Amino acid sequence: MILNPEKSTIFNKLMIDTINANEEDFQFEGDQYMVSSDGVCVQTLINDKILYRIFIDDDNNNNLVNN
Numbered sequence: 001m002i003l004n005p006e007k008s009t010i011f012n013k014l015m016i017d018t019i020n021a022n023e024e025d026f027q028f029e030g031d032q033y034m035v036s037s038d039g040v041c042v043q044t045l046i047n048d049k050i051l052y053r054i055f056i057d058d059d060n061n062n063n064l065v066n067n
Contacts (some may be wrong), residue, residue: 007029010028011028012054014026014028015033015035015042015044015054016042016054016056018035019035019037019042024036033045033046037056039056040055040056041053041054041055041056042054042056
């Protein structure tokens with residue numbers, strides 16, 4: 001899977017929303033992804049072999065946001 005900038009933004013938001021909901025998996029374009037977070041980043045595997053990681057920060061409203 002190759003993410004263009006628009007799809008990447010949606011994918012990143014889904015990853016963060018999944019962690020915020022205290023869930024472990026989400027669906028994107030028909031594929032299921034498991035996510036994990038250590039509080040610094042959110043990560044998932046793409047095609048069971050590519051680690052995709054985004055770094056997060058707490059903003060003023062205590063929400064996780066993508067850097």
